[in-house]
Amino acid sequence: MSIDRFVAQSIGRWKSQRSAHSLAFQHFEAVLSTIDILPVELSDRRAIDLCKAYDIDPAQMSSPFYMQWEGTSDWDDDQVMKGSTVLVPIPDSSDATKGRLLREQGYAETMAAVGEYHFTDDGTFVLMTPYDRASAEERIWFVNPNLRFRVSSIKTSEGTGVLTASFSSEVRTAQ
Amino acid sequence: MSIDRFVAQSIGRWKSQRSAHSLAFQHFEAVLSTIDILPVELSDRRAIDLCKAYDIDPAQMSSPFYMQWEGTSDWDDDQVMKGSTVLVPIPDSSDATKGRLLREQGYAETMAAVGEYHFTDDGTFVLMTPYDRASAEERIWFVNPNLRFRVSSIKTSEGTGVLTASFSSEVRTAQ
Numbered sequence: 262m263s264i265d266r267f268v269a270q271s272i273g274r275w276k277s278q279r280s281a282h283s284l285a286f287q288h289f290e291a292v293l294s295t296i297d298i299l300p301v302e303l304s305d306r307r308a309i310d311l312c313k314a315y316d317i318d319p320a321q322m323s324s325p326f327y328m329q330w331e332g333t334s335d336w337d338d339d340q341v342m343k344g345s346t347v348l349v350p351i352p353d354s355s356d357a358t359k360g361r362l363l364r365e366q367g368y369a370e371t372m373a374a375v376g377e378y379h380f381t382d383d384g385t386f387v388l389m390t391p392y393d394r395a396s397a398e399e400r401i402w403f404v405n406p407n408l409r410f411r412v413s414s415i416k417t418s419e420g421t422g423v424l425t426a427s428f429s430s431e432v433r434t435a436q
Numbered sequence: 437m438s439i440d441r442f443v444a445q446s447i448g449r450w451k452s453q454r455s456a457h458s459l460a461f462q463h464f465e466a467v468l469s470t471i472d473i474l475p476v477e478l479s480d481r482r483a484i485d486l487c488k489a490y491d492i493d494p495a496q497m498s499s500p501f502y503m504q505w506e507g508t509s510d511w512d513d514d515q516v517m518k519g520s521t522v523l524v525p526i527p528d529s530s531d532a533t534k535g536r537l538l539r540e541q542g543y544a545e546t547m548a549a550v551g552e553y554h555f556t557d558d559g560t561f562v563l564m565t566p567y568d569r570a571s572a573e574e575r576i577w578f579v580n581p582n583l584r585f586r587v588s589s590i591k592t593s594e595g596t597g598v599l600t601a602s603f604s605s606e607v608r609t610a611q
Contacts (some may be wrong), residue, residue, distance in 0.1 A: 278462055280455030282605045284583075287453055289510075291464040335464075382557040398579075404589060408459075408598055412585060423583055428603030430457045 262380040263357050264350040268324035270403060271298045274435040277332070281427040294332020294342070296431065301325040307347045311363045315375055317351055323360075325349040350378070362388060395424070407433040437559040438532050439525040443499035445578060446473045449610040452507070456602040469507020469517070471606065476500040482522045486538045490550055492526055498535075500524040525553070537563060570599070582608040 279292040301308050308325040312318065329345035344366070352360035359379035366373065376390030376397075385402040394417065401411045411429040416422055454467040476483050483500040487493065504520035519541070527535035534554035541548065551565030551572075560577040569592065576586045586604040591597055 276462070278457045278459070278464065280457070280464060280466075280603060282453045282455070282603075284453070284605060284607060287451070287468060289453065289455060289464075289466040291455075291466075293462060381560070383560075383562075385556070385558075385560075387558075404573075404598055410587060410589075410601065412587060412603065414579060414585075423579055426585065426603075426605040428455060428457075428587065428601075430459060430601040432459060 262384040262386070264352055264360060264378070265324045267380070267386055268300070268326050268350065270406065271326070271409070272300060272436065273298060273433045275409075275431040276434050277330075277429050277431045279332075279427055279429040281425055283425055284423060291335040292332050292342070294330050296328060296330045299327045301327050301347060305347070307365065308349050311347060311349050311365060311373070312351075314373060315363055317363070321351050321354075323350050323352050362390075409433075437555040437561070439527055439535060439553070440499045442555070442561055443475070443501050443525065445581065446501070446584070447475055447611065448473060448608045450584075450606040451609050452505075452604050452606045454507075454602055454604040456600055458600050459598060466510040467507050467517070469505050471503060471505045474502045476502050476522060476524075480522070482540065483524050486522060486524050486540060486548070487526075489548060490538055492538070496526050496529075498525050498527050537565075584608075 275296040277294045277296050279294065281290040303322055303325065305325065308322060309319045312322060325347065327345065327347050331341060331343040333341055346364050346366045349363040350360055351363065362376045362378050364374050374390050374392065376388045378386060378388040380386055385400055388399040390397045395415050397413060397415050399411065399413045401409060403409045409431045411431065414423050414426045416424060450471040452469045452471050454469065456465040478497055478500065480500065483497060484494045487497060500522065502520065502522050506516060506518040508516055521539050521541045524538040525535055526538065537551045537553050539549050549565050549567065551563045553561060553563045555561055560575055563574040565572045570590050572588060572590050574586060574588045576584060578584045584606045586606065589598050589601045591599060
């Protein structure tokens with residue numbers, strides 16, 4: 262699997278069901294959301310600025326994309342959670358199965374983040390993102406072209422304790 | 437990864453949080469359960485009988501084990517779900533990373549089942565089990581020695597529609 266193919270497969274509108282587990286307290290959270298994933302031009306100012314923020318030559322970008330989401334949680338039905346971010350893959354020049362992923366804003370914190378990704382031999386995308394006091398691992402794979410699963414976990418920087426785990430099943434409703 | 441190591445890592449008592457997603461209706465189910473995984477002797481009558489039921493020489497068994505579970509669902513707090521089963525791995529004689537898994541009773545149906553498993557290059561256990569009118573895929577991986585994740589999906593035999601997906605986070609509380 263290459264990042265270009267992975268991004269191409271991800272373009273569209275996805276209906277997402279997410280369950281989050283707080284491991285210490287055995288709490289469940291259920292989130293329903295709509296996720297839109299759109300391609301971004303290589304000439305896009307946001308993508309170029311993101312490269313520059315990390316001292317990376319914009320010529321190294323491959324398949325930048327834009328994600329926006331809007332959803333509600335069963336913990337607080339009244340509040341709509343929404344957000345958007347530009348993501349820029351920087352594939353490794355010597356190995357197409359891995360690289361870095363830059364994003365304007367992380368999931369766990371409201372700051373820019375850079376993660377390292379690789380693909381396993383069965384095509385699973387694995388992303389590790391270090392944050393200030395925690396790190397996130399995300400695994401995404403396609404069950405079929407219109408269904409993908411995503412498992413995320415967040416652990417403390419010390420690396421021992423996993424705090425939360427979440428699972429999303431995402432069904433594509435439009436391309 | 438080999439099945440012997442995978443089974444050895446799985447022995448113990450696990451506190452499980454499971455979220456099931458019904459993809460068509462976007463329903464969530466939350467299940468809390470305790471799972472015990474115990475080794476079974478190669479001389480165990482249940483393991484030997486299971487081999488014979490599938491015309492397999494019991495000498496081909498490796499690391500048979502026993503699982504029991506007891507839990508409650510938020511769909512029906514009053515009913516305790518419980519069950520147990522003996523599982524018998526039959527590794528492929530030419531490739532230690534794959535094989536068959538026999539079990540007395542499937543998860544999805546109350547009959548014996550035989551599945552095919554393999555390990556991916558990052559140690560994820562992948563099990564495919566065909567049933568009468570459906571098939572199940574299960575992926576299990578260890579995040580650390582005392583935390584494992586399990587993603588299951590059930591699809592119709594025609595193979596197009598995935599009906600339900602579930603995610604379990606399992607924390608070991610005793611070995």
